[in-house]
Amino acid sequence: MTQPLRPALDHPCLPYGVELDDDAAPARAAAAPEPDQPAYTAYVAPEAATPRSWRGPAYLALVVVPAVLTLLWLLLFASPQYQSRAEYVIRGIEADRPTPGGLADLIGGTQTAGNAAREAAVVKDYLLSPDAIAALKARGIDVVRLFNRPDADLLSRLRFDQPRAETLLDYYRGKVDVDYDKDKGVTTLAVRAFSPGDAQRLARALIDLGEGQVNVFNSRAVEAGINLAQKDMDAAQADLLAIQGALTSFRNVSGALDPARQVEGESSQLLALQGQLAREKASLASMSGFLSAGAPQVQVQASRVAALEAQVSALKSGTTGPSKSVAQQLNAFEQLKLRQDFAAKRYESARAALDSARAQADKQRLFFVAVVKPGLPEKPVRPRPWRTAFALFVGLSVAFAIGWLILAGIREHQAD
Numbered sequence: 001m002t003q004p005l006r007p008a009l010d011h012p013c014l015p016y017g018v019e020l021d022d023d024a025a026p027a028r029a030a031a032a033p034e035p036d037q038p039a040y041t042a043y044v045a046p047e048a049a050t051p052r053s054w055r056g057p058a059y060l061a062l063v064v065v066p067a068v069l070t071l072l073w074l075l076l077f078a079s080p081q082y083q084s085r086a087e088y089v090i091r092g093i094e095a096d097r098p099t100p101g102g103l104a105d106l107i108g109g110t111q112t113a114g115n116a117a118r119e120a121a122v123v124k125d126y127l128l129s130p131d132a133i134a135a136l137k138a139r140g141i142d143v144v145r146l147f148n149r150p151d152a153d154l155l156s157r158l159r160f161d162q163p164r165a166e167t168l169l170d171y172y173r174g175k176v177d178v179d180y181d182k183d184k185g186v187t188t189l190a191v192r193a194f195s196p197g198d199a200q201r202l203a204r205a206l207i208d209l210g211e212g213q214v215n216v217f218n219s220r221a222v223e224a225g226i227n228l229a230q231k232d233m234d235a236a237q238a239d240l241l242a243i244q245g246a247l248t249s250f251r252n253v254s255g256a257l258d259p260a261r262q263v264e265g266e267s268s269q270l271l272a273l274q275g276q277l278a279r280e281k282a283s284l285a286s287m288s289g290f291l292s293a294g295a296p297q298v299q300v301q302a303s304r305v306a307a308l309e310a311q312v313s314a315l316k317s318g319t320t321g322p323s324k325s326v327a328q329q330l331n332a333f334e335q336l337k338l339r340q341d342f343a344a345k346r347y348e349s350a351r352a353a354l355d356s357a358r359a360q361a362d363k364q365r366l367f368f369v370a371v372v373k374p375g376l377p378e379k380p381v382r383p384r385p386w387r388t389a390f391a392l393f394v395g396l397s398v399a400f401a402i403g404w405l406i407l408a409g410i411r412e413h414q415a416d
Helices: 025-031 052-076 103-127 130-138 143-147 165-175 196-254 259-290 296-320 326-364 385-415
Strands: 082-092 176-181 186-193 366-372
Touching (some): 082 103, 082 196, 103 130, 130 143, 130 165, 143 165, 165 176, 165 186, 196 326, 196 366, 259 296
Antiparallel strands (some): 082 186, 082 366, 176 186
């Protein structure tokens, strides 16, 4: 049975005279606002433009257009660049190793590899230095004119007729690459230029400069090791020759080739005469015992004794006499001989040191070997339009995505 409607006099939202159904009263009462919360409608602002509306044009302007312009430039205007490659090694004389595969071999191999790496690094630094540019100019290769060609494009060529040294060096290092492979011990030289002939000519000149630098290393090693030993040997040889001259002068003045042998002979003769004199004196004493002093036998024996005594006295005065005696000549001769022996030993030591220095210099001598000579390129290595444009496109896309994520994060943070 339908319930009669009754007026909702106490309902705040219904006008007077409108009755409320009893079954819908609870739902309507629940939907009605509380007496202390006034009913109102919130104002909603119109939705602002989102970044998606301009993301497409920004991507086109920042990514697509630069990649397309780069591709067109490389295809239509960029000048071709040709590359000439060469390979060389720097080696020294390696000593024989008594125990291959042992600890000495390991140490020796490591030391040899370290020396080769150090020498290759020094040559590399020289080839990429201003000294190399100056040496190339002295050989008739002007690096500025080589890379400042009027037919080359504006972005690739050297844009100054008289560039600063730092600018020229940076540009030169961008065209010349020197790479050392430690595993193989081979250094690779790569030279790029705007014509095949220029690239090959520059690469050949750099190979010659590297070999010349190695020769400079060798000459310095010789000067450091051999020249000092050579000077010592020359001084020792001069002293030895001077003493030889003094000995020759002494022999010419004294008239004796070897005073020592002369003294030895005279000493032997003196001993013999002294022995004979002692025997003759004994015989004279025995005669005087049974003969008179005026006897002819006694007088003859006395004369013989006197003659022997005179000979003994003469020999003694010659070996122990004044300044012109044989003894003093022997003393001077022995001093000269002693100086000669010292000079000879010094000369032998200096000659051995010179031989050792030469052997050491030979071990340290370097050899520059061009394994692959610079060739004449036929195909340009640059520009690479499609590869370069694609790499630029990928890089700009990644950068754009990162920037977009950063911008979205900032906007979301500001909204919170």
